[in-house]
Amino acid sequence: MVLSTGVVLSTGTITITEERVVPLRSSEDVVRLRQVVREQAVALKFSLVDQTKVVTAASELARNTVIYGKGGDAHVSLLLNGGKHGLRLRFVDQGPGIADVELAMKDGYTSGGGLGLGLGGAKRLSDDIKIVTGPAGTSISITKWKPF
Amino acid sequence: MERIPILRMGRLLLVTIQVDMHDQLALALQDDLTNRIVRDRANGVLIDISALDVVDSFIGRMISNIAAMARVLDARTVVVGMRPAVAITLVELGLELPGVRTALNVERGMALLQSENE
Ligand SMILES: Nc1ncnc2c1ncn2[C@@H]1O[C@H](COP(=O)(O)OP(=O)(O)OP(=O)(O)O)[C@@H](O)[C@H]1O
Ligand SMILES: [Mg+2]
Numbered sequence: 001m002v003l004s005t006g007v008v009l010s011t012g013t014i015t016i017t018e019e020r021v022v023p024l025r026s027s028e029d030v031v032r033l034r035q036v037v038r039e040q041a042v043a044l045k046f047s048l049v050d051q052t053k054v055v056t057a058a059s060e061l062a063r064n065t066v067i068y069g070k071g072g073d074a075h076v077s078l079l080l081n082g083g084k085h086g087l088r089l090r091f092v093d094q095g096p097g098i099a100d101v102e103l104a105m106k107d108g109y110t111s112g113g114g115l116g117l118g119l120g121g122a123k124r125l126s127d128d129i130k131i132v133t134g135p136a137g138t139s140i141s142i143t144k145w146k147p148f
Numbered sequence: 149m150e151r152i153p154i155l156r157m158g159r160l161l162l163v164t165i166q167v168d169m170h171d172q173l174a175l176a177l178q179d180d181l182t183n184r185i186v187r188d189r190a191n192g193v194l195i196d197i198s199a200l201d202v203v204d205s206f207i208g209r210m211i212s213n214i215a216a217m218a219r220v221l222d223a224r225t226v227v228v229g230m231r232p233a234v235a236i237t238l239v240e241l242g243l244e245l246p247g248v249r250t251a252l253n254v255e256r257g258m259a260l261l262q263s264e265n266e
Contacts, residue, residue: 027171034168034202052202052233056241059204063171107242117205121241 016088018078024091025071030062033074037089040076044085044146054087054144057125060118061091061140067112069093069138084148086127090141098133152177154184160192160261161185162254166199174210181214185221192261193218196254198229208243215248224264226250228257 020040022033037058041051058074065072072093079086098104105123110116119140123129126142133139150173155162161184163177181193193214197203203211215225228251238245251257 031168031170038201049233049236052231052237053240055202056204056237059202059206060241063204063206115205115209115243117242121205121243124240124242125237 013081015080016077017080020076022074022076023071024062024065024074024093026066027063030059030066033062033076034059036074036076037087040078040087041144044078044087046087046144046146050144050146053125054089054142057122057142057144058089060122061089061142064118064140065091065093065095065138068098069095071095072137079143079145081145084145086143086145088141088143090139092137092139094137097135097138098131101131101133149173149176151180154180156184156188156190159188159190159265160194160258161188161190162194162196164196164199168200168202169207171206174207178210178213178217182217182221185218185223191223191265193223193225194254194257194261195225195227196229196257197227197234198231198253200234201231203230203234203238203243205241205243208238208241208245211248212245215245219247224249224261226257226260228252228254 020036022036023029034055037055038051041054062074075090077088079088103109105119107120108116122142126144129142131140152163152165211227218225226249230250251260
């Protein structure tokens with residue numbers, strides 16, 4: 001796990017104040033990521049429901065990274081926008097990519113043996129989701145802000 | 149591999165999940181419970197998830213599978229102790245647990261199973 005504090009990156013008005021990288025290769029790594037995300041959500045004083053939502057979304061996307069992306073990393077970043085705090089989770093893999101993103105986002109669509117709820121669920125459980133995918137890999141990031 | 153313990157009380161099987169389960173551990177529990185229903189001639193399964201602070205689609209699917217397999221083997225399943233934040237999150241995730249009954253706590257879950265199996 002790489003840990004860096006201080007201002008790592010500043011884009012527009014959103015500042016990343018801390019970023020951790022958690023490797024995702026196995027289902028034990030998914031458990032570890034859930035713990036890291038929980039810790040960060042607690043540190044940001046997210047409500048219990050929001051903690052649970054963001055940890056659950058992280059778990060779904062991390063499992064996809066391990067299974068479909070053939071492993072990768074999660075980047076866990078703390079965000080500051082004005083006085084607003086947030087959490088950004090970015091999942092990066094060098095897997096085969098998602099052929100049809102629109103279809104993959106649909107509840108119930110799975111190319112494996114899943115329920116097809118992971119991507120749609122992660123979208124509903126966070127404030128926004130961004131997917132960049134191609135034959136060289138996939139990057140999915142979600143953001144959750146703490147309400148004022 | 150580590151395993152989640154399964155206790156027997158009469159014809160009921162009790163499982164208290166106390167750790168954040170990785171996927172293989174959840175699958176092992178599913179297998180173990182199915183085997184134990186047959187071996188112990190159980191007619192009820194009670195799963196206490198009060199210690200779980202997150203239930204994602206994988207754990208949810210495991211719970212549904214256990215309930216479905218138990219039903220085929222003529223046993224009922226009750227899940228007890230789901231935390232409110234977990235319940236709210238499951239709804240938003242879109243996960244329904246068809247055929248899975250829930251109860252507030254172990255006591256009520258046991259009463260529910262016993263009344264049905266009388
Ligand atoms: N990182 C990824 N790389 C390649 N394909 C992916 C990736 N993530 C998701 N997919 C594709 O999108 C589909 C939908 O993903 P989603 O998480 O919604 O459902 P699932 O993983 O199949 O089932 P569930 O998450 O409910 O167990 C997957 O079946 C897979 O085909
Ligand atoms: Mg998934």
